[in-house]
Amino acid sequence: MEKKMQKLKHLLWRMGYGPRTQSWNKWMALPENAWWPKMKDDSATEPEYFDIADSAVKGLLMGIGEIGRMERRELDQAEKKRLREQSRDDLRNLNLLWLEEMTRTQAQLREKMALFWHGHFASRNINILYQQQLLHIIRQNALGNFRDLLRGVSKSAAMIAFLNNQQNKKQHPNENFAREVMELFTMGRGHYTEHDVKEAARAFTGWSFKLNGDFVFRAFDHDKDEKTVLGKSGKFDGDDIIDILLEKRETAYFIARKAYKFFVNDTLIPEERIKWLGDRFYDSDYKILRLLEDIVRSDWFYAPENMGNRIKSPIEYWVGIRRVLPMELDAPEVQLKLQHALDQTLFFPPNVAGWPGGKAWIDSSSLMLRLRIPQLIVDKGDLDVETKDDDDQQMGMRKANQRRLLSADVDWQPVLKQFSTLKEDNIISALAEYLWQTDSKVPLNVLEEYTDRHNKENHIKTAMIRLMATPEYQLC
Amino acid sequence: MLIKRRDFLKAGSLATASLFVPQFLKAVEGRNTIASKGKALVVLQLSGGNDGLNTVIPVRNDIYYKERKRIAVPRETSLALGTEAGLHPVLTALKNAYDQGEMAVLNSVGYPNPDRSHFRSMDIWHSASAANEYWQTGWIGRYLDAQCTGRPLAAIEIDDTLSFALKGEQRKGLALQDPKRLYDSAHSQYFADYSAAYQQTESEAPVAYLYKTMAETLSSADYLYEQSRRKPASSAYPSTGLGKQLKTIASLILADTDTSVYYVSLGSFDTHINQEGQQKRLFQEMNDALAAFIKDMKANGKWNDVLLTTFSEFGRRVSQNASGGTDHGTANNMIFLGGALREKGLLNPLPDLADLDEGDLKYRIDFRQVYATLLQGWLDADAEKVLGRKFDLLRFV
Numbered sequence: 001m002e003k004k005m006q007k008l009k010h011l012l013w014r015m016g017y018g019p020r021t022q023s024w025n026k027w028m029a030l031p032e033n034a035w036w037p038k039m040k041d042d043s044a045t046e047p048e049y050f051d052i053a054d055s056a057v058k059g060l061l062m063g064i065g066e067i068g069r070m071e072r073r074e075l076d077q078a079e080k081k082r083l084r085e086q087s088r089d090d091l092r093n094l095n096l097l098w099l100e101e102m103t104r105t106q107a108q109l110r111e112k113m114a115l116f117w118h119g120h121f122a123s124r125n126i127n128i129l130y131q132q133q134l135l136h137i138i139r140q141n142a143l144g145n146f147r148d149l150l151r152g153v154s155k156s157a158a159m160i161a162f163l164n165n166q167q168n169k170k171q172h173p174n175e176n177f178a179r180e181v182m183e184l185f186t187m188g189r190g191h192y193t194e195h196d197v198k199e200a201a202r203a204f205t206g207w208s209f210k211l212n213g214d215f216v217f218r219a220f221d222h223d224k225d226e227k228t229v230l231g232k233s234g235k236f237d238g239d240d241i242i243d244i245l246l247e248k249r250e251t252a253y254f255i256a257r258k259a260y261k262f263f264v265n266d267t268l269i270p271e272e273r274i275k276w277l278g279d280r281f282y283d284s285d286y287k288i289l290r291l292l293e294d295i296v297r298s299d300w301f302y303a304p305e306n307m308g309n310r311i312k313s314p315i316e317y318w319v320g321i322r323r324v325l326p327m328e329l330d331a332p333e334v335q336l337k338l339q340h341a342l343d344q345t346l347f348f349p350p351n352v353a354g355w356p357g358g359k360a361w362i363d364s365s366s367l368m369l370r371l372r373i374p375q376l377i378v379d380k381g382d383l384d385v386e387t388k389d390d391d392d393q394q395m396g397m398r399k400a401n402q403r404r405l406l407s408a409d410v411d412w413q414p415v416l417k418q419f420s421t422l423k424e425d426n427i428i429s430a431l432a433e434y435l436w437q438t439d440s441k442v443p444l445n446v447l448e449e450y451t452d453r454h455n456k457e458n459h460i461k462t463a464m465i466r467l468m469a470t471p472e473y474q475l476c
Numbered sequence: 477m478l479i480k481r482r483d484f485l486k487a488g489s490l491a492t493a494s495l496f497v498p499q500f501l502k503a504v505e506g507r508n509t510i511a512s513k514g515k516a517l518v519v520l521q522l523s524g525g526n527d528g529l530n531t532v533i534p535v536r537n538d539i540y541y542k543e544r545k546r547i548a549v550p551r552e553t554s555l556a557l558g559t560e561a562g563l564h565p566v567l568t569a570l571k572n573a574y575d576q577g578e579m580a581v582l583n584s585v586g587y588p589n590p591d592r593s594h595f596r597s598m599d600i601w602h603s604a605s606a607a608n609e610y611w612q613t614g615w616i617g618r619y620l621d622a623q624c625t626g627r628p629l630a631a632i633e634i635d636d637t638l639s640f641a642l643k644g645e646q647r648k649g650l651a652l653q654d655p656k657r658l659y660d661s662a663h664s665q666y667f668a669d670y671s672a673a674y675q676q677t678e679s680e681a682p683v684a685y686l687y688k689t690m691a692e693t694l695s696s697a698d699y700l701y702e703q704s705r706r707k708p709a710s711s712a713y714p715s716t717g718l719g720k721q722l723k724t725i726a727s728l729i730l731a732d733t734d735t736s737v738y739y740v741s742l743g744s745f746d747t748h749i750n751q752e753g754q755q756k757r758l759f760q761e762m763n764d765a766l767a768a769f770i771k772d773m774k775a776n777g778k779w780n781d782v783l784l785t786t787f788s789e790f791g792r793r794v795s796q797n798a799s800g801g802t803d804h805g806t807a808n809n810m811i812f813l814g815g816a817l818r819e820k821g822l823l824n825p826l827p828d829l830a831d832l833d834e835g836d837l838k839y840r841i842d843f844r845q846v847y848a849t850l851l852q853g854w855l856d857a858d859a860e861k862v863l864g865r866k867f868d869l870l871r872f873v
Contacts, residue, residue: 124595179608267680311682341637350640351599353610359685360612363638363648364693367686368662386636386653391524391594391746441683442673450666470670471686 001439004032009437010307011035013476014263015296016108018320019434021414036296040289043110047139050097050132052090090128095339095346096332098135102315103322113142113288115315116262118346119354121153121185123162130158131347133213146255146286147246150185154242157209163352166208168201169221175201178241180352187250192230199227203236252282256291263295265306266358273300308438311361312476314342317370320476321468324435325415327377327408334406338373340387342366348390362474373406374468378461380407412461419460424453428463435464436472514736516729517854518784519616520762521639523743525594527755527792528808532581532826535562539829543795547751547802557581561826566759569767570811577820578770578779579813580872584827585846586807586839590790594746594804597789602641604844604863615847616737617644618862619855624736628692629700632728633739634721642739648689649739650696654724655704662697703731711772718742718765726772729782736855745788751801770813779815783854783873786811787843793835807839810846812872819872842867849873 008027012019016039019027030038102111117138125131134156141149153159160166165177178201182192206222209215217237227236230244245251256278260269277294284290295301312320318338329335339345343366344355369385376383383404422430428448432440447466452458467473534540535551536559554562555571561581563571573579589607591597603611613621616631621644624630631642631649642649652658671694674687709726713719718740725738742762747754766784773779791808807827827837845867848859853873860866 124593184610309682311686343637348595351596351610353612356612359645359682360643362686362689363643363651364689364696365637365651367689368693371667371690372661388635388637388639388741389523389744391744438683441675441687442670446669446673449669466666469666471674471683471690474686475682 001433004028005433006307006437007032007302008035009434010302010476011039011296012108013316013320013437014112014310015039015292016112017102017316018323018476020323021326021418024418024434036293039109043107043143045107047107047110047136049136050094050101052094052097052128052132084126087126087128091126091131091347092333092336094128094132094135096335098346099315099319099335100332102319109292110139110142113292114139116259117142117149119349120258121159122349122352122354123158124348125158125162127158127161130156130161130209130213134158141288143289143292144287146281146288147242149288150246151239151242153185154181154238155207155209155215157213157215160207160209160215165204168205168207170202170205170223173198173201173205173223177201177207178204181241182245184353186245186254187248188254191248191250196229199229200241202227203229203241204238207238246286249278249282252286253278256281259291259295262357263292264301266310268305273298308436308475310476311358311474313355313357313361314339314344314366315346316476317342317474321374321377325377325464325468326411328411330380330407330409331405334383334404337383337385337387337404338406341369341383341385367471367474370474371469374465376406377408378410378465380405382406412457415464416457416460420456424456424459427456427459428467431460431463431467432472435467436470437476438472441472514734515781515783515854516738517736517850518725518738518740518782519641520784520786521739521741521743522745522758522762522786522788523598523741524746524788525597525790525792525804526745526786526788526808527747527751527802528583528788529791529794529827530751530755531564531567531759531811532557532583532809532822533562533564534560534826534829536560537826537829539794543829545796546800547796557822561822564755564759566756567763569763569770570813572767573770573813574821578815578817579811580817580820580823582810582812582823582841582846582870582872583825584807584837584840585787585810585843586790586837587842587844588839590806590836590839592790592804592806594789599640601787601789601843602639604847613645614639614641614643615862616642616739617648619737619851619857620644620647620649622861623855623857627734627736628696629733629735631737631739632725632733632735634724635739635741639739639741642737646685649737650693652697652700652724654720655697655700655728658697659701662694667694700728700733703728703733706731707776709772710775711768713768713772714761714764716761716765718761719768722765722769726769729773729778730776747792748797748801748803749799751796766813774815781816783812783814783816783850785813785846785850791837794829794832794837795835805836806833807837810843817872823870823872841870845870 009019105111121138123134134153137152137156141152163177163180164174168174168177175197179197182197182200183189202223206218208218224235226233229236229241230248232244234240253274257269257274260274260277277291280294281291300306343361349355375381383406419427419430428444432444450466451462529540530547530549533549533554535554541548549564551562553565555565555567556562557574570579587600587607591600591607600607602614604615605611620630624647629650633639633642633649633651634653635651636653638649638651671687671691676687676691677684704724704727707727707730709723709730713723721740725740728735742758745755745758770779773782787810788808790805792802792805797803824840831838844863848863848867849870850873851857851859851862852869
């Protein structure tokens with residue numbers, strides 16, 4: 001495989017959602033040392049706030065309005081139900097909007113890092129307002145400072161509600177929030193005691209939120225007495241605990257390890273690299289971009305054992321297809337079903353620990369579906385998969401008719417433009433080089449047998465579809 | 477050289493392609509002539525949180541009738557299980573099994589610090605973790621990892637997608653709605669050729685894992701389709717979702733497929749509103765499907781090799797709510813059916829409705845004890861290895 005091309009794709013796949021056919025030539029024209037600066041530049045702008053309530057979709061404003069009304073009086077049953085349903089619909093739109101952003105934006109680095117944090121700060125919450133606020137905190141700080149990110153997330157209504165901190169009161173402490181902040185957001189297991197959790201929970205008492213999602217400190221519920229956490233004593237509040245956790249190097253190592261697994265290699269993890277990355281992350285006072293830069297600029301980032309060996313998550317897989325093969329979906333909602341069937345739905349992580357990743361993505365049914373999807377797209381085929389019910393969302397009701405046609409208008413022009421100057425004999429190998437991040441594991445002529453070689457255009461199209469319907473294509 | 481192979485493959489069907497299928501898959505394909513001596517566990521997941529108190533009804537308990545004025549099942553219409561308990565009137569097949577000594581009920585099954593969210597509590601039941609732990613593999617998946625090397629069909633879910641419970645680290649169950657459907661989606665000459673052209677290795681690398689999964693799926697799809705047609709299930713099954721699913725399970729059991737765990741779900745039992753109608757409708761589907769299944773297993777001398785268990789992510793509150801339904805609760809009962817139960821009937825006392833935890837039942841049996849019993853007692857597995865902890869075994873298996 002051509003070295004420069006493989007390296008560029010590696011960077012685009014790991015720090016983004018893969019190459020976009022329309023801009024591929026521009027990237028290839030750049031010298032290697034200009035890639036990373038361009039990636040950073042492309043993500044330097046402030047993200048747009050996905051305010052579903054402000055969007056053109058009619059009736060969405062109402063959803064937010066009702067949440068505002070809850071502050072003045074209790075909603076009756078019917079209103080609550082309507083709010084829930086509206087929220088559920090809006091959450092779908094937020095999902096689709098974000099997916100669209102991942103597909104089209106230049107700010108690939110930011111949106112990829114946002115997906116990383118979306119899994120790290122996993123939260124399920126049916127309230128659209130709280131979810132869009134949390135997503136914005138994550139996207140705004142995705143490449144910023146981990147301290148700001150952690151503080152922002154910890155004070156978001158979505159997280160406080162999800163981890164029950166509004167029930168954490170002086171008289172009846174609830175440890176859920178304090179435990180997860182230590183176990184999943186900062187240090188990881190093994191670096192604190194049950195006593196630390198209890199004491200930290202006391203410090204977080206009083207952290208709550210208003211119905212519009214604003215953070216509020218309820219002094220009346222706060223335990224003002226002295227606490228001892230991780231060897232320090234004082235009349236701590238929640239902010240103090242977050243500072244104490246960030247003073248621990250374990251927090252930097254924990255994040256560095258997770259980032260290494262996500263961006264570099266999820267099985268081979270040399271400890272000295274984690275230490276090196278973690279120490280520098282810590283010494284930079286938690287600059288996230290600095291951590292990513294350390295990863296990308298290390299010689300091991302492009303080592304052969306770290307390329308082409310990562311199983312794409314369903315979101316990476318699907319967004320990657322849409323970037324390489326531009327298309328307009330007739331009914332974008334089908335992407336919700338697709339996410340569900342492939343087992344990664346944005347805003348619905350499996351639990352607070354986020355998505356496990358790696359081989360966990362692949363079982364017989366998810367793999368067969370992935371192998372069939374490319375053909376379904378060109379056939380405008382039926383996504384004939386029954387997904388499992390979600391009782392949290394459906395409240396025991398039967399699923400409404402779901403969109404199942406994976407019907408899209410594929411814009412083949414960029415692809416044809418890219419490859420039609422090639423000789424017929426070179427088409428399949430050139431496409432394989434472009435689409436795959438690993439050498440072919442079987443002779444390409446096995447695959448070539450199943451392409452349509454009546455004319456060059458069909459040859460390119462069918463070769464592309466076949467190449468995407470392979471185990472190789474699942475890797476990046 | 478390569479072209480020769482290509483030509484050869486072109487001439488053949490999938491059966492020819494399987495000449496290139498590696499040894500560990502050959503074993504599967506050759507197995508259809510050898511009768512499996514194995515026992516089958518059928519897990520029936522009642523999704524959404526089935527109301528256990530209206531399933532096995534405490535017919536002599538005043539608190540039950542006081543707290544459920546609108547939705548309580550009267551003693552007269554329930555199907556008596558001894559003097560203290562009654563079954564929901566629709567569950568006649570279970571009543572028959574009870575009368576024959578082929579049913580057992582374990583009351584008050586749950587876990588410490590119960591979670592009332594569907595997804596979290598289901599996550600706990602699927603992974604078999606404690607409430608404050610987050611595990612990334614399911615209990616049946618870990619059984620596959622620990623015991624089922626070389627048995628790609630050891631756990632089968634009858635559905636289009638695979639549940640978390642059946643996902644292990646290295647091995648996963650196989651999901652199929654029915655063998656024909658799987659066959660149709662997997663049976664393509666392109667996939668067959670492509671898969672066959674790969675040189676399988678015993679590597680841990682992701683690419684090897686992908687190819688192995690692909691090869692196993694293609695091979696299993698063919699094999700299971702053949703199996704399902706060898707001995708069609710013999711009695712008439714209702715043409716409901718669960719009816720068809722249990723029929724598929726029956727056909728695979730009767731063909732001696734080398735499968736230890738079958739998994740199937742029914743729902744939704746999340747009956748916040750107008751519980752009576754919804755639970756009755758689902759119970760009717762469950763009852764009729766189970767009646768056909770039991771009859772089929774008995775007619776073919778398999779009932780002693782089958783153990784069926786039900787579970788839900790949680791039970792429901794003791795008191796009804798204002799909408800003729802019930803809200804999320806905690807501990808629940810589990811029902812076991814099979815011809816070879818060592819203990820029958822009510823295995824432990826009905827829940828104590830006078831001793832509640834903020835309106836919810838207190839658990840008496842940890843569900844992981846039940847898993848340990850099923851793993852060790854029925855599937856001959858090392859339960860401690862699979863569950864990561866030692867649990868005292870129950871005696872009904």
